[in-house]
Amino acid sequence: MTAVQIKRSQDTVKPYRGRFAPSPSGYLHFGSLITALASFLDARKNNGTWLVRIEDIDPPREKAGASKVILNTLEAYGLEWDEDILYQSTQSELYRDKLATLFNNNQSYYCRCTRAQIKAIGGTYLGYCKSKNHNAELAAIRLINNNAVSNYQDLIQGQVNCSAEFSNEDFIIFRKDGLFAYQLAVVIDDVFQGITDVIRGCDLLESTVRQLSLFQILNKATPRFGHIPLAVTTQGYKLSKQNNAPAINLKQPQMSLIKALVFLGQQPPKELSACSTKDIILWATQHWQRDLIPKQTEISIE
Numbered sequence: 001m002t003a004v005q006i007k008r009s010q011d012t013v014k015p016y017r018g019r020f021a022p023s024p025s026g027y028l029h030f031g032s033l034i035t036a037l038a039s040f041l042d043a044r045k046n047n048g049t050w051l052v053r054i055e056d057i058d059p060p061r062e063k064a065g066a067s068k069v070i071l072n073t074l075e076a077y078g079l080e081w082d083e084d085i086l087y088q089s090t091q092s093e094l095y096r097d098k099l100a101t102l103f104n105n106n107q108s109y110y111c112r113c114t115r116a117q118i119k120a121i122g123g124t125y126l127g128y129c130k131s132k133n134h135n136a137e138l139a140a141i142r143l144i145n146n147n148a149v150s151n152y153q154d155l156i157q158g159q160v161n162c163s164a165e166f167s168n169e170d171f172i173i174f175r176k177d178g179l180f181a182y183q184l185a186v187v188i189d190d191v192f193q194g195i196t197d198v199i200r201g202c203d204l205l206e207s208t209v210r211q212l213s214l215f216q217i218l219n220k221a222t223p224r225f226g227h228i229p230l231a232v233t234t235q236g237y238k239l240s241k242q243n244n245a246p247a248i249n250l251k252q253p254q255m256s257l258i259k260a261l262v263f264l265g266q267q268p269p270k271e272l273s274a275c276s277t278k279d280i281i282l283w284a285t286q287h288w289q290r291d292l293i294p295k296q297t298e299i300s301i302e
């Protein structure tokens with residue numbers, strides 16, 4: 001593996017810009033609250049800007065009205081964002097431009113392989129279509145992942161190493177069903193919004209290497225990444241919109257906020273539970289210590 005010189009935002013003295021980027025596929029549950037809270041507090045503690053981006057590029061998975069409920073929930077929890085909300089659905093032209101540039105620079109190719117075909121050869125895509133010169137018909141677009149990044153230093157979890165198989169894969173940047181792939185949109189928007197620090201859940205711990213590869217290929221500075229533990233059930237299931245994790249209570253944010261702070265290792269004093277949402281957020285901002293977040297990829301919350 002060749003060592004890749006990663007260009008990082010911290011090489012310059014750019015002011016901190018963080019973001020929370022929910023997809024409107026459901027309401028906020030406890031798992032998304034801890035992510036929102038951690039990224040918010042980390043930004044505030046660093047005198048940074050905190051942005052909210054709605055990742056609404058997968059209409060079949062969207063729940064009607066969810067964006068509005070998510071934003072109302074953030075407000076009710078005292079998590080006030082700076083600047084306008086960015087909706088990914090308004091970014092299509094930019095994504096299309098970048099896709100065209102990558103394609104014209106011979107940095108991507110059309111692929112017609114099905115999931116079943118890839119599974120049959122062991123689950124890792126080995127570049128079968130790279131030399132086939134397929135046209136766009138019934139095809140996804142894959143990135144030619146030269147100089148893939150396979151490891152990075154995480155702000156919370158420390159050194160993260162991914163398998164060569166996963167890191168080197170020519171991953172999909174445009175889906176066969178005509179939708180932009182998550183990896184493409186998220187990187188373009190982190191660049192677009194000048195994000196310097198990404199605090200999010202460990203479900204994206206591995207996938208970060210793909211994003212780092214894409215930042216390299218686009219020749220853009222990479223943000224710092226920090227991944228907080230996932231909240232899981234005692235059976236080890238991740239709380240997610242897909243498995244119908246309960247939405248957090250909009251009327252009484254205090255209890256959920258205290259529970260989230262405890263989850264994040266922040267040791268809130270007992271008397272804080274009697275305080276207003278605003279005071280809890282104020283205490284949490286002043287006392288936020290990223291170093292106290294448990295270095296675990298998941299924590300059971302039941």
Ligand SMILES: [Zn+2]
Pocket residue numbers: 110111112113127128129130
């Ligand atoms: Zn293929």
